[in-house]
Every structure is written in structure tokens, then in C-alpha cells.
Amino acid sequence: MIDTKLKHIINKYSLSFDEKKFQNVKKIIQYLGELDEEILENIILENYTIGESYFFRDENLWNILKRKIQTKNNWDILSLGCSRGEEVYTMSFILNDSGINYSIKGVDLSYERIQQAIKGEYKFWSVRFLKKDLIEKYFEKKDNFFYVKNNYKRDISFMQRNIILEAKDNSKTYDIIFIRRVLIYFEEYQISKILNDLKLLLKKDGYLILGKGEFYPELLELFEPEFYDDIVLWKNSKNKILKKNTKTSLFKNKINLKYPEKKNLQPSKNNIEKNILKDKILKTYTHVTLEEELEIIEEMLNKENFIMAYERISHAIEKYPLNYLLWKYKGFVELRLGKNFKDSISKAIYLNPDDPELWHLKNS
Numbered sequence: 515m516i517d518t519k520l521k522h523i524i525n526k527y528s529l530s531f532d533e534k535k536f537q538n539v540k541k542i543i544q545y546l547g548e549l550d551e552e553i554l555e556n557i558i559l560e561n562y563t564i565g566e567s568y569f570f571r572d573e574n575l576w577n578i579l580k581r582k583i584q585t586k587n588n589w590d591i592l593s594l595g596c597s598r599g600e601e602v603y604t605m606s607f608i609l610n611d612s613g614i615n616y617s618i619k620g621v622d623l624s625y626e627r628i629q630q631a632i633k634g635e636y637k638f639w640s641v642r643f644l645k646k647d648l649i650e651k652y653f654e655k656k657d658n659f660f661y662v663k664n665n666y667k668r669d670i671s672f673m674q675r676n677i678i679l680e681a682k683d684n685s686k687t688y689d690i691i692f693i694r695r696v697l698i699y700f701e702e703y704q705i706s707k708i709l710n711d712l713k714l715l716l717k718k719d720g721y722l723i724l725g726k727g728e729f730y731p732e733l734l735e736l737f738e739p740e741f742y743d744d745i746v747l748w749k750n751s752k753n754k755i756l757k758k759n760t761k762t763s764l765f766k767n768k769i770n771l772k773y774p775e776k777k778n779l780q781p782s783k784n785n786i787e788k789n790i791l792k793d794k795i796l797k798t799y800t801h802v803t804l805e806e807e808l809e810i811i812e813e814m815l816n817k818e819n820f821i822m823a824y825e826r827i828s829h830a831i832e833k834y835p836l837n838y839l840l841w842k843y844k845g846f847v848e849l850r851l852g853k854n855f856k857d858s859i860s861k862a863i864y865l866n867p868d869d870p871e872l873w874h875l876k877n878s
């Protein structure tokens with residue numbers, strides 16, 4: 515039943531079926547219980563639209579971290595699955611701006627991405643959500659490329675390595691470990707092990723940070739969640755580690771949460787706490803942000819599903835009429851569907867005259 519429902523949503527958004535992602539979504543849904551259609555869709559979209567990275571991705575997270583870093587003078591940070599370094603440099607921008615000391619290490623499996631991260635060279639796509647003054651502050655622009663300025667490259671190192679090995683290397687401990695949109699690549703049995711290992715790599719009261727909307731029930735066993743609307747920080751304030759090959763007690767209690775026995779109709783303090791937690795976790799899924807909306811649309815464009823993309827873009831434009839990328843995509847889709855596209859492209863150019871692709875499209 516749940517399989518059919520999920521597959522229907524995957525088809526509806528023309529997402530390609532992926533067994534690992536599917537099992538992960540199922541695990542989350544089984545933990546959370548009955549969900550309405552909109553939340554179900556959001557959980558799927560959060561877990562399926564995992565692609566490129568960009569600077570200040572999940573803006574709300576960076577605002578929270580800007581406040582957190584004020585609490586001490588030195589931060590050791592690890593970014594696992596750092597891709598081309600966008601997350602590492604974003605952290606360096608905010609630490610530098612606050613005059614706080616730090617060391618940041620970025621680790622990724624891909625040699626090519628690590629080389630790009632070391633270079634600090636980006637295309638417009640990676641900086642697309644930054645305001646012009648911030649682009650000028652953090653980057654040198656040369657021939658349509660954006661280079662991270664040298665002062666933001668201090669005390670940063672990058673390494674090509676498998677996360678599984680890195681997580682076991684406890685020669686150093688960290689205040690913050692990012693592992694955003696990466697665990698989705700691993701099998702279920704590996705995820706518990708990695709989370710256990712990362713707990714040992716974190717300093718006491720350090721934070722583990724996953725991607726927005728990413729949730730694994732094991733996290734609740736190992737860490738204390740700190741909720742900030744759609745963002746959760748997982749604090750290393752518990753002493754526990756998971757035993758080998760055991761399911762979490764939250765899993766064991768799942769049936770009890772849904773169908774309390776008659777003699778136990780009065781919810782226990784424990785169950786009330788778990789339900790409050792579940793409500794808070796659900797909250798992290800309740801709205802699709804502009805960034806996620808753009809990712810969904812990009813996914814449709816990649817698959818050349820122009821009719822659906824057109825519908826999605828038109829809806830999104832009602833919500834975000836000043837976003838030039840939406841107008842750019844609208845114009846592009848209109849061009850591909852043989853409609854009049856000049857009006858949309860003119861609006862995009864009005865909102866951002868610096869994107870050379872728009873001028874190219876205008877003259878198509």
C-alpha cells in the first residue's frame with residue numbers, strides 16, 4: 515500500500531526510481547506514521563532531489579551557525595561529502611566575517627571535485643543565490659568564473675577519501691561535522707555504523723549537521739536534537755553508543771506508539787516526549803523552499819519533461835515573482851514548447867542583467 519503510494523508520487527514528479535532512496539524514504543515514513551499527501555510528497559522530494567551544491571545552501575542553517583560560532587573562539591570543523599567545497603568555504607566566510615579562529619577539513623570520494631575545491635573555482639551556478647555585494651566580497655571574477663579570495667582559503671584542507679575510513683580516523687575530534695545529503699548513498703547497516711563513528715569523532719557538545727529534512731531514527735539514540743523550524747542540529751550530549759546490529763529502541767517501540775494497549779491508554783511521559791519529537795521532525799518537512807523548488811524544476815528540465823516543468827514553474831512564480839531563475843526557466847520551457855518566450859526572458863533580464871545565458875536566450 516505504502517509502496518504504491520510512494521511510487522505514484524515518484525512517477526508524478528518524473529523522478530527516476532532508486533532503490534536506496536526508496537528504502538530510506540520508507541524508513542522515515544514508517545517511523546513517522548500516518549502522513550498527509552503533501553508531507554509525503556515533501557519527504558520524497560527532499561530525498562530524491564539530491565544533486566549539486568551551492569554557496570549558503572539552506573540559508574537558515576547558516577544564520578543559526580552565525581549565532582552559534584559566537585560562543586567560543588576556535589572551531590574545528592569537518593565537512594564529509596564536501597563536493598566542490600561550497601559548504602567548506604561558506605563556513606569559512608562566516609567564521610572570517612566574525613573574526614573567529616578555525617580549521618576546516620573537507621573530504622570527498624571524488625578526486626575531480628576535491629581538485630576543484632582546492633582551486634576554489636566556480637561557475638555562476640554555484641553562486642546564484644548570493645547577492646551581488648557578497649559575490650564581490652568573497653570572489654574574484656575572471657572570464658565568467660568565480661574564484662574564492664585567498665584570505666578565505668586559510669586554515670582549510672581538502673582530502674580525497676572515503677567517509678567510512680575518515681569516520682574511523684579519530685586522530686582529531688571536531689566541534690562540527692557536516693554530512694549533508696551524503697548518507698543517502700549508503701546502505702542502512704552502514705548508516706548506523708557511520709553515525710556511531712561520527713559520534714566518537716565529535717567533541718562533547720559538538721554538532722552533527724545533516725541536510726535539511728534528512729532524518730534517521732538512530733540519530734535520536736545517539737544525539738540530542740536542537741530544533742530551529744526546518745533545521746535540526748544534532749548535539750553530542752548523550753553518552754550512549756549503538757550496540758552492533760541492534761535496531762534502535764525507537765523502532766522497537768513503534769507499534770506501541772501507534773496502537774497503545776488498552777491498559778496503557780494513558781500516554782506515558784516517554785511516549786509524549788516521542789510524539790513531541792515526531793511533530794518537530796515533521797515540521798522540518800512542511801514546506802518546500804525556493805531552493806528545493808528550483809531543484810525539482812531542474813530535475814524536470816534535465817529529463818526534458820517540459821509540460822510538467824511549465825506547470826510547476828507557473829505555480830512557483832506566483833509564490834516567488836521576483837526570482838529571475840524561475841523566469842529564465844519559464845522562458846526556456848516556452849521556447850522549447852513553441853510558445854512566446856520573449857516576455858519571460860525580458861523579465862529575467864530585468865531582474866538579473868548579469869546572466870549572459872539570458873541574453874543568448876533572448877536572441878534565440
Ligand SMILES: C[S@@+](CC[C@H](N)C(=O)[O-])C[C@H]1O[C@@H](n2cnc3c(N)ncnc32)[C@H](O)[C@@H]1O
Pocket residue numbers: 564565566567568571594595596597598601621622623624627675676677678693694695696699725
Ligand atoms: C549531493 S553531494 C552533497 C554536497 C554537500 N554536502 C551539500 O549538501 O551541498 C554528495 C557528495 O558526497 C560524496 N560522496 C558520496 N559517497 C561518498 C563516500 N563514500 N565518501 C566520500 N564522499 C562521498 C559525493 O562525491 C558528492 O560530492
